[in-house]
Amino acid sequence: MDALRILLPIALLGNGLAAGGLMIAVLGGAPLLLSLPTERYIATHQFMVTRFDPFMPACMVAALLCDIALAVVVHPASNAVLFGLGALLLVGAMAVSLLKNVPINRWIATVDPQALPANWAELDPRVRWSAWNRVRTALVLAALAVLVVNTGLLLN
Template sequence: MSTVLAPLALLANGIAAGIMTATVIGFAPMMLSLPYERYVQMVHFLRPRFDPVMPLTNGLTVLLDVLLAITAGDGPARVGFATAAGLLLCVMGISITKNVPVNRYVMSLSPAAQPPDWAETDPRRRWRAWNTTRTAVALLAFATNIVATVRLG
């Protein structure tokens, strides 16, 4: 069973970590450089595309890691998969409590009507900081999954 589940966990974790890395090195800096109208338009365009994928890939990886931790027997692989699952739960927690509320706020904005207090409420730097944090944790989970998969054999 592990020979099927481990590659699936690596695939799902790798997709999520890759998307998040692309966001850190590309989308977030671009968003910071955009004027209000273009930034809000970009979020309105990207969110419906990323939101179905990210919870699915992270949630699937947690599920697979838990199953792998249960079936891997005693030893380093079991600890690795359990650790990766815990790390991804942290990623999901950051997403739900920090990044998703910002996304919802920006989705509620009209690109044509900048709030008068935008200079004070602009959430881009805060969102970027939390996105960078969760990406680092996702990459650590990915590395942990790689090591755990190697330890299976």
């Protein structure tokens, strides 16, 4: 099937790149940000976010669109269901990103490290951002695992 030959590699690439980028954040970025003094945290966070956006969202959207298309065109139904499951996991990750991580990223982009809000200790989003980042990473990794298993099933 031509759609499978075109869409499956794109789905694998997009999902794999998204999972890799998020793993970098879980394994290195978040621990680094948590360890920095506030002023350095803000500058480092602002620097890192501009490197990952819009790359990470583009990878997730590409994988999601391919998973949806594959769920529609692939037979047998068991493989279509697995593509649908992968798509749902990616939607979950994107929802966490848009509703939890992106608002924090946008707010930190506006913070002046030399003029912190008086209640910074209460507002400091590092722990929250890190926790939500682990959630979205788990969802993207689960989507990748489903995609890899499904690819293996299609190869038989």
